[in-house]
Amino acid sequence: MISARLTVNDEEREIAFWPSDTLLFVLRERLGLTGAKPGCLNGDCGACTVNVNGTAMKSCLMLAVEGMNQTIRTIEGLKDSPIQHAFIEHFAFQCGYCTPGFIMNINSLLKKHPNADDSTIKEFLSSNICRCTGYQEIEKAVKSLLKINREDKAGLPNDE
Amino acid sequence: MLPYDFDYYLPKTVEEGVRLFQQLEREGKIPVYYSGGTEIITLGRLNLVETNAVIDIKAIGECKEFTIKDQQLIVGSALSLTAVEEKNVFPLLSKAASGVADHTARNKITVGGNICGQIFYREAVLPFLLTDSHVVIAGKNGLRQTPIHQLFKRNLKLQKGEFLVQLHTDRRFLRMPYVCVKRRQQWDTGYPLITVAVLKKEDETRIAISGLCPFPFRAFEMEKSIQQVGPLGDRIQEALRHVPQPVLDDVEGSSGYRVFVLEQMLQDLLRELEGNHP
Ligand SMILES: Cc1cc2nc3c(=O)[nH]c(=O)nc-3n(C[C@H](O)[C@H](O)[C@H](O)COP(=O)(O)OP(=O)(O)OC[C@H]3O[C@@H](n4cnc5c(N)ncnc54)[C@H](O)[C@@H]3O)c2cc1C
Numbered sequence: 303m304i305s306a307r308l309t310v311n312d313e314e315r316e317i318a319f320w321p322s323d324t325l326l327f328v329l330r331e332r333l334g335l336t337g338a339k340p341g342c343l344n345g346d347c348g349a350c351t352v353n354v355n356g357t358a359m360k361s362c363l364m365l366a367v368e369g370m371n372q373t374i375r376t377i378e379g380l381k382d383s384p385i386q387h388a389f390i391e392h393f394a395f396q397c398g399y400c401t402p403g404f405i406m407n408i409n410s411l412l413k414k415h416p417n418a419d420d421s422t423i424k425e426f427l428s429s430n431i432c433r434c435t436g437y438q439e440i441e442k443a444v445k446s447l448l449k450i451n452r453e454d455k456a457g458l459p460n461d462e
Numbered sequence: 463m464l465p466y467d468f469d470y471y472l473p474k475t476v477e478e479g480v481r482l483f484q485q486l487e488r489e490g491k492i493p494v495y496y497s498g499g500t501e502i503i504t505l506g507r508l509n510l511v512e513t514n515a516v517i518d519i520k521a522i523g524e525c526k527e528f529t530i531k532d533q534q535l536i537v538g539s540a541l542s543l544t545a546v547e548e549k550n551v552f553p554l555l556s557k558a559a560s561g562v563a564d565h566t567a568r569n570k571i572t573v574g575g576n577i578c579g580q581i582f583y584r585e586a587v588l589p590f591l592l593t594d595s596h597v598v599i600a601g602k603n604g605l606r607q608t609p610i611h612q613l614f615k616r617n618l619k620l621q622k623g624e625f626l627v628q629l630h631t632d633r634r635f636l637r638m639p640y641v642c643v644k645r646r647q648q649w650d651t652g653y654p655l656i657t658v659a660v661l662k663k664e665d666e667t668r669i670a671i672s673g674l675c676p677f678p679f680r681a682f683e684m685e686k687s688i689q690q691v692g693p694l695g696d697r698i699q700e701a702l703r704h705v706p707q708p709v710l711d712d713v714e715g716s717s718g719y720r721v722f723v724l725e726q727m728l729q730d731l732l733r734e735l736e737g738n739h740p
């Protein structure tokens with residue numbers, strides 16, 4: 303075991319974990335942050351997506367030890383954000399299992415491409431799989447924010 | 463969580479990385495170089511990677527370089543595929559990289575990891591094969607630079623303890639006409655049925671393919687047939703006689719279907735690059 307500091311959701315936490323532990327495992331089992339969901343554990347579904355220095359990362363494809371000295375944000379670190387509201391307004395989820403992953407990916411999309419075109423949106427959204435709702439509602443939620451973004455970029459944490 | 467544990471090392475220099483590998487081996491450990499780590503984690507979870515010491519090369523400056531120096535584009539092996547894509551200095555590389563996996567996974571998968579990985583598609587190597595690039599390899603005798611064609615024979619033939627540091631590409635190739643198309647069995651992300659990249663260097667047509675055989679390759683023999691004079695259809699038929707063996711035959715597609723798809727792709731791509739030949 304190693305003992306290391308991780309900065310998650312603006313908090314520095316000293317925790318013990320094995321170097322072979324994935325970030326997903328450490329977030330959920332050591333830090334109690336269960337927002338990032340285990341799905342395929344194979345990099346395919348995107349349910350485990352978090353932001354690392356503002357970039358979307360599948361936390362099942364990353365070791366926790368790689369997260370040292372980086373800024374990690376999980377769905378628990380987004381509070382009352384425009385993306386969360388847009389998901390509710392546009393009925394962009396049903397069971398909700400995939401939702402934290404989608405939201406963290408879109409959070410990164412909005413930071414990097416506040417006026418993303420259709421192909422960029424499609425490119426980002428193809429990283430996540432939803433088994434129960436339609437992607438159209440999710441796309442609508444993203445697009446509604448692009449409009450808001452033109453006037454108001456507030457509400458998006460700056461982790462870069 | 464992986465079913466086994468390993469020690470983690472983060473060397474800052476090429477020399478430190480190589481030295482660590484040798485030292486760990488002397489101590490009876492089984493070290494592996496770790497770049498994006500996505501294959502080590504996913505295959506490791508299935509017990510298909512044997513290691514108890516990973517050497518992460520992402521903190522080594524040379525492995526993160528992306529510059530043009532002495533007329534050569536230098537691409538560090540530990541750069542993520544999206545980092546290379548976004549720079550878009552080498553459009554053929556950006557195109558080939560952007561076809562691998564999905565956007566979020568490409569934030570983690572690296573150029574060197576894709577080229578050195580066990581998973582045999584290794585699509586990021588295609589642009590380097592088409593442009594006769596050089597590879598820079600670190601080993602116990604320091605750095606050596608070699609033409610990629612000498613070392614990449616189905617996979618990158620590295621000696622024990624060596625790792626890929628950089629790829630160097632003559633900048634004259636960067637703006638040459640190209641097409642790169644990935645056909646999947648279904649959807650827009652995931653492994654290819656076949657990926658074909660074609661580069662036009664003056665009158666020469668260069669072809670590299672992934673997903674047809676259980677290894678990516680530069681199709682030197684097929685290129686010779688395509689270079690001949692005659693109707694495109696005949697030249698493609700002749701080229702198909704030089705497809706290396708074995709052709710993949712799996713759930714993604716039978717070998718016959720793969721060759722059929724390749725034929726159609728060559729028709730489309732060559733017509734696009736050569737103009738509207740008969
Ligand atoms: C969800 C997903 C989808 C995928 N889809 C595709 C696809 O469409 N097309 C495709 O081509 N591939 C695809 N892959 C495979 C992926 O590109 C390879 O597994 C690649 O090896 C991952 O790169 P990495 O940097 O994470 O490698 P790592 O896990 O770091 O390393 C992979 C292997 O290469 C060795 N290695 C890494 N870097 C070096 C180096 N610099 N020198 C020497 N050895 C080195 C490691 O020791 C290890 O054996 C996919 C993978 C995932 C997870």
Ligand code: FES
Pocket residue numbers: 339340341342343344345346347348349350351360361362363
């Ligand atoms: S659990 Fe990480 S991508 Fe599916």
Ligand code: FES
Pocket residue numbers: 394395396397398399400401431432433434435
């Ligand atoms: S809302 Fe159920 S998986 Fe997406």
